[in-house]
Amino acid sequence: MNDNGNTFLGVLAGTAIGAALGILFAPDKGSATRRKIAEQAEATRDSIAESTYDLRDRAAATVASKRESLDNQLENIVSDVSHKTEDVITTLEKKLAELKTKNKKLQKS
Incomplete structure (x- = not known):
């Protein structure tokens, strides 16, 4: 049990140290990160909308x-x-005239 206890304490200490280091070295606060994500999402949405309008116009x-x-x-x-x-x-008019002429000749005979 001693080994299991030491392993558990090691994992728990590693998790706590990792979380502390993550918080200490995080570039911004959570609210600032959420704001940046929202701004980037809005910029992406605007870019897609602009591309859509451009495509529609073209x-x-x-x-x-x-x-x-x-x-x-x-x-x-x-x-x-x-x-x-x-x-x-x-x-057709020329052919008709020719046929009329031929017909007149046939009628005289």
Whole structure:
């Protein structure tokens, strides 16, 4: 039992000495440490919020840019289709005129 008692006293003395040294060499009081932790948490929260706002603004700008680009591309496509439609109509009108001419020749015979 003597060894167990000495071991227990050694552990107890080591714990007490460690706690005392921890308190003596601690950089700040508990309240100051808690204040620093709270300030750091607030700074981190503000940093995350700022990053979130920045990301949101960049995403909105990208969406607006892509929307404008898409609108321009759509306008170009519609314009191209309109020109091609005019070409098709002109070609069909020429073919119709040719067919009318052929039909008139067939009717005279």
